[in-house]
Amino acid sequence: MTLDTPVATADAPADPSESATTATRVAWTVVGFALLSTGVNNWGAWSTWPGFAVVSPCLTLAGAVVMALAWTAPARRWATFESVVFVASLVAVVAVNAPLLAASAHFSTDAAAFNQRAAVLALHGVDPYRVAFHGTGVQLDPAADYWTYTLNGGHVDHLSYPAGSFLFVVPFVALGLTHLTTDWVDLAAWLVSAVALYLLSPRRVRWLAPLLVLATMFTPLFTFGDTDALYVPFLILAAWHRERFVDETAPRIVRWLAPLALGVACAIKQTPWFTVPFFTMGVGYAAAGARRRVGPVVARYLGLVAAPFVVLNLPYALWDPRAWLRGVLLPLRAPLVPDGQGLVSLVTHGVVHVLHPGDLQLAGAVLVALLVVAYLGWPDRLERAWLFVLPLVLFVPSRSLSTYLVDFTPAAMAGVLSGAAAPVGPRLPGRVARPVLALGAFAAAALVVVAFTASPLGVRVDRVVATDHAQFLGPVTLTLANAGATPLHVHVIAEVGSGHPVGFWRPRTGGGVVPAHSVERFTFVPPRFLLAPRRGESWLMEVMSASPALVVTTPTLAWRRGPRIGRAAPLR
Structure with a gap:
């Protein structure tokens, strides 16, 4: 169709090619x-x-x-x-973000700072998994604004990702690029992802790549601290024509590309681990459709996935197995403070006032299992859709950061656009899958309800002090009532606006322990100068315990101090 083609009217419907x-x-x-x-x-x-x-x-x-x-x-x-506009989009991203990054003196996340520090240590022959990272050793200012905090009152101070997260940074550090190297590498990885998506997409939808690279959700995240950018190009390759692994007529590099890329993605961060069962099931169905033995094909696929993971991580696993395992599994086992844009925001924003994080974690695990069952029951529907469905599962756990919800999107698009054939082969009968899904969904819903109910700890705000003309939060006095049979060692942080918590408040006296069946009154002091909310804004205090894992919030508080916005000061 050209611009000379008549526009369709109600009397003359357009033909499909013109509409496209x-x-x-x-x-x-x-x-x-x-x-x-x-x-x-x-x-x-x-x-x-x-x-x-x-x-x-x-x-x-x-x-x-x-x-x-x-x-x-x-x-x-x-x-x-199309090509000129795509290149212009890449140039725009670099022209806007490179100067801002060059002007930055510090990292925006502890993950990026830790990866850079780990790369420097690895370059000097030091095992980064054995080193504790402190504020003076990483480029964070102030470090307390960026730590990942734990329910026991501490913060993550060790490398907590597989070795690929920093090994890809090492060559650039070795070449002398030491200014926020992780962020520069992540920006480059995101641009590579856009190029890959553009080249792999059918011509009719090549607009998708520049649109994603210009989207305000992705590029700022991937430039300023979101280290997930490093695995995105590999996950795109893992999703693109993954069924070709079973095609014996294709060149070996084409067949092996997807599993090797998936292995590299898994060697960088833990999030891609959740995709392995679904990629594997897809390969199994592709093998069945090609009338090949499923078991050997799946085993060979998993072997190729494991190969790059082992190559990148084995040296550190052998160097100090305990330190490496502690670091790699830390996000899955450590009592991290609940955070994110998923269900947990109901607590952190004061809609409900209690959270048992373990129950949300268990509900998330149940939903992952249910997605596996659904895939086995209806592979023809989920083969192309599961990468879009998986973020719904990651919406539930107590750590549901926005990156978990959006970072699969480029790979999901690549998988859909590759036009994989509909799976064939044995599938779980509906009479089995439907009852399992119903029972599992009921169990997950029950866990979610339990996670937000039955708090053993009551919290009341007795006094709030503001300093410096109500510009900063001062000490806050809380009454804590423990109705349970277990003493609670509590830790307190403030939730103000959308900012990251800046550290735990310390009790002015005592150790912050509330004995069983008792009421205690504590005055908590902020860790440093903490800006108060603006007049009329809401805020709250979070009280947490590691054993048992528990988060309780105060009711949402409205800040009534400070100057009234829009009201002129009286003349004197």
């Missing part, structure tokens, strides 16, 4: 709008880097031009148009 072409032009118009928005959104960043005074209007103009060309570019130039 029109839809493609609409999609590239949205890409242009995203490019324009990138320029407009960074208009005020010139004070950070004067170059934005030129970059911002150039990107704004480029976006407007793309929107116009999306409807005026002739069909014979369409491939060139």
